[in-house]
Amino acid sequence: MSSPFALWAGPRIEVAPFRLSGTVYATLLNHRRSLEALGDAVAAAPYKGAPKSVVLAVKPCQALVAPGGDMQIDGGAEALEVAAALGVVIGTTACAVAEADALGHVAGFLVVCDCTLPRAGHFRPQIRAMARDASCVLGAAMMARAEVGDADTLAMRVFVDGALAQSSNTAEHVRTAARLIADVSDFMTLMPGDLLLTGSAPAGPRVRAGAEIAIEIDRVGRLETRVVAGAARLRA
Numbered sequence: 001m002s003s004p005f006a007l008w009a010g011p012r013i014e015v016a017p018f019r020l021s022g023t024v025y026a027t028l029l030n031h032r033r034s035l036e037a038l039g040d041a042v043a044a045a046p047y048k049g050a051p052k053s054v055v056l057a058v059k060p061c062q063a064l065v066a067p068g069g070d071m072q073i074d075g076g077a078e079a080l081e082v083a084a085a086l087g088v089v090i091g092t093t094a095c096a097v098a099e100a101d102a103l104g105h106v107a108g109f110l111v112v113c114d115c116t117l118p119r120a121g122h123f124r125p126q127i128r129a130m131a132r133d134a135s136c137v138l139g140a141a142m143m144a145r146a147e148v149g150d151a152d153t154l155a156m157r158v159f160v161d162g163a164l165a166q167s168s169n170t171a172e173h174v175r176t177a178a179r180l181i182a183d184v185s186d187f188m189t190l191m192p193g194d195l196l197l198t199g200s201a202p203a204g205p206r207v208r209a210g211a212e213i214a215i216e217i218d219r220v221g222r223l224e225t226r227v228v229a230g231a232a233r234l235r236a
Contacts, residue, residue: 111216
């Protein structure tokens with residue numbers, strides 16, 4: 001059984017031909033079906049409407065799994081919900097960039113398998129559900145931006161134990177990759193080596209220890225991982 005800390009070799013992860021050395025940000029509620037799934041709750045208090053600004057969650061380093069590593073489910077969780085995500089690798093510093101210039105700051109794209117504890121909704125994102133140890137697996141290679149072309153028309157597929165479990169497309173995102181970078185860089189500088197996940201479809205397949213997961217994103221690549229059981233946490 002792999003330890004997430006054994007997989008995390010210091011502050012950098014090599015993803016050929018790029019070295020990830022910054023922060024990983026997950027974008028929430030950037031998929032049209034995610035908003036639709038909330039139904040009338042979107043209009044309920046305290047928010048009274050869909051978010052007008054980008055919603056982000058930070059993935060801590062202990063949540064990340066280097067290419068080829070195993071995803072972990074610990075003793076406090078019965079299952080994990082799988083999310084396929086397109087990772088945007090920032091190549092040059094992006095600070096208050098215009099949407100028209102945003103993609104010029106992108107080095108390339110990466111397949112990411114981002115898992116969370118199943119939860120009822122996305123409002124008030126819970127760090128307990130979204131930052132589990134060894135819950136976010138990075139693809140083995142970055143595909144250069146020029147090779148991918150239009151990042152907003154990419155089909156994504158999730159397989160569990162060899163069977164297709166979910167299909168989606170980046171065309172379903174509320175914000176395009178360029179719009180997302182522009183909106184985020186308006187209040188926070190994105191640095192070279194940062195990874196920005198553009199959003200995931202809701203209600204992903206749920207997996208338990210022993211499951212084999214594969215995620216494919218057209219023109220970007222395929223990621224394969226498995227779910228292993230982690231030890232129960234010791235509490236004082």
